[in-house]
Amino acid sequence: MSLLAKRVELLDTENAFKIGPYIRAIEEQVKEVIKCNLGEPDFPVPDFIKEEVKRQIDLDNTHYCDPQGVLSLRKAIAKHLSETRGIQATADRVVVFPGAKPPIGLCQQTYCDPGDEVVYPSPGFPIYESFIAYVGARPVPIHLKEEKNFTLSGEDMAPVLTHKTKMIFINFPSNPTGGVSSPEQLREIADVIQRRCSDDFRVFSDEVYENILFDGAKHHSIISCPGMEKGTILVSGVSKSFSWTGGRIGWALFPTVGEAEAFKNLNINYFSCIPPYNQEGACTALESPLRHDAIHNMVETFQARRDLVVDGLNAIKGIRCQKPKGAFYVFPNISGVCENLGVMDAFQSLPPNVRQRTSPSTLFQMFLLFEYQVATMDRKSFGRIGAEHLHYLRLSIATDTESLKKGLKRIATASLDGEGFRSFIEKEKHLY
């Protein structure tokens, strides 16, 4: 008998949290690390939100509260969703969670029985795939294609749907690619889902990047497509829109009050409730007219950085990078660099037990981190299944412009440093 239950081994992770200790160890050697690994905006929480949170603490709004979420916030969320998605959202179908992440696993536990199929994008937010084996469901990745700028259409979705499809995760704007499907593509996806799935499916539409869109584009949600409000769980939160990842406020709008009540009960079992002063801060974030400027300034900065980084990466031989339409990541194809530096050959010559834990893009990621002090994320951090032959990195642009410029220079130098790469491999350290 082992101490930990077997299912614990089935849970994967989010590597963005795991490379922190490596970065700190390098910084302790007084080396400056360019952090292109971070999944959080590098801006302070807007003052108008901070003021409200402080005011709420001074009012002693620091006790247990409604486990479903305080009514003022649920009403603000319902109003925001009704106005921006053209639906009839109500506060009794909204549940507040400690971030937009918890509903991912909680939904899989709540809707999926062993053998049910869960469809999700790859590359995609790692937690979608992470939970599937844990709940005994079957993973069905949809591989988003670089040549389609990592969008998803009806024709991509159709072949993976079966009568066993229980949950379908979609995420636009997307982490890690910044891809955004068009309203026409969303309509196609909605049509194909409604034609092919039994009535008991749920689309989990992860819209945490709803406010971070470039070139003046507007956000579109699958929930606005005809017939989809009754099958869609819409998830979002304050982490990205308001640069408030530590606030731990996310929410989901469920199709029925009954489902919302089931999740309220999960909240009672797991969390009791979410800090009420932060919920009131989130309410202010959604309602204050000051939110428009705060979001606009952040998005403008991200857009300028996106242009800088995409151009910079495309100027490096062996790297090809699409221009993302939203979020704050770029997702370059590094196959050429891997070929030029001999990364593929180095990977093939590793012992099988090491090969299993790494990949060509991981070797380049680690080479960049330990030899050039640029922190990035490898391809397999965004879905492992079927990704063995795909060579990409994710770079976050949530880092100041000067650092990004330095990072680009270092990547350009690293991508020509075959000798350096060979000696990095020979050290047999930090290969995954």
Ligand SMILES: Cc1ncc(COP(=O)(O)O)c(C=O)c1O
């Ligand atoms: C696509 C996606 N969904 C959910 C989350 C989780 O957000 P939160 O910090 O609100 O839990 C993230 C965070 O990186 C994300 O990228």
